[in-house]
Amino acid sequence: MSNRHFVVIGAGIVGVSTALYLQKDGHQVTVVDGRDPGEGTSKGNAAVIATESVVPVATPGILWDVPKMLMDPLGPLAIRWSYLPRLAPWLLRFVAASGEKKVEQISIALRAVLLQAMPAHKELAALAGQSLMIKDTGWLGIFEKDEKFASYQWDLELQKRRGVQFQILKQEEIRQFEPSLQPIYRHAVYYPENSYVTDNFALVQRLAAHFVASGGRIVKSDVKGFELGPTGPTHVRAGGDKIACDAVVVAAGAWSKKLARQLGHDVPLETERGYHVTLPKAGRMPRMPLYSGDHSFAITPLDVGLRFAGTVELGGLDLPPNYARAEKLMIHGRRMFGELNEEGRSDWMGFRPSMPDSVPVISQGGRFRNTYFGFGHGHIGLTLGPATGRIIADLAAGRDPGLDMRPFRIDRF
């Protein structure tokens, strides 16, 4: 059935991309969000279109790292003690997803969807007249410590099995390749197929502006619930309003769990909180985004400045941020680049929406056929936002999305 009215809940990169693809198919689309477009997690990410990212967060042996995660609140992967009881069911599934066979299957699913990331990004950017925001520079993983690079061999083997392109650089090549770095790095891996967005927040805002200019509607209100008829939601309750709809898409990032439950699906969605520091006048700008293999964070040369972003803190949606984690990024950043101008520095924390197996939900509802879900993209939501939107539009149109959708189903757990 064409020309339906879709209500998309959430105006992050996933919701806005989905709204654009549905609009492109001729549907009437309303996006509902209590915040302005891009003000959620999409605001502060590292802006990398990380097409190499086939390795899930939970890999074999992760169980033995759990005590370390609890003991070191500033470590690259940390658990807030007070959140442990609530986290436990998700953590068990996270550990269960780390077996070798499971990780192999996850990487196959991730590769299939990641191959769709660039074409969808380029299509939407062109549609909105923003093609110049995407830079095809590749990205560079850098390692100071031999033992970190040695343990990264496992990741490289998995990436190789999935067909990811990369090139290992010799120590003497690293500074020629990236002159802004201090001469402390002993190993580097270059991923030529990766790209980045020059301003991730502006990208969402500009895509949203194009959606509105093309006849789409954005309602600034939080969705509280739904009016359900025998075949699914007939209205979305937002603020004091009831918005009539033919179909609903839940794309509310880390806040999707309650909405999915109201539509008949109990999902193990948690948040991996991440931090960034942005320096508008850093005085050092790498030619391309970098990834610190020693400390698990990204460094991106954005229009708004040099951004250091990453790490994982499992602490739910309500606990206050621990900005000492952001300062830790800067300690590593100063060592990486030497002098950095920190004038105008801004620190930020965001909520990655995370499934235990690192695979996003991109799915039609099982309980109601007029419901669709796009959330749980974890570390690769900027990367996969446009591809998710295209796939949801395909599912809504009954078109073949071109990949096996079973690993992405909402009811897979």
Ligand SMILES: Cc1cc2nc3c(=O)[nH]c(=O)nc-3n(C[C@H](O)[C@H](O)[C@H](O)COP(=O)(O)OP(=O)(O)OC[C@H]3O[C@@H](n4cnc5c(N)ncnc54)[C@H](O)[C@@H]3O)c2cc1C
């Ligand atoms: C530090 C850090 C670095 C990252 N780096 C990268 C990277 O380099 N590359 C990459 O691909 N990914 C990266 N990510 C991940 C990426 O940012 C997220 O996966 C992505 O932003 C998720 O997008 P989203 O649209 O699902 O969620 P969001 O951007 O959070 O959008 C969800 C929206 O839903 C709205 N909402 C919530 N509840 C309701 C409700 N009840 N009613 C209406 N609206 C509601 C919120 O207000 C919000 O605007 C990073 C994340 C972090 C934290």
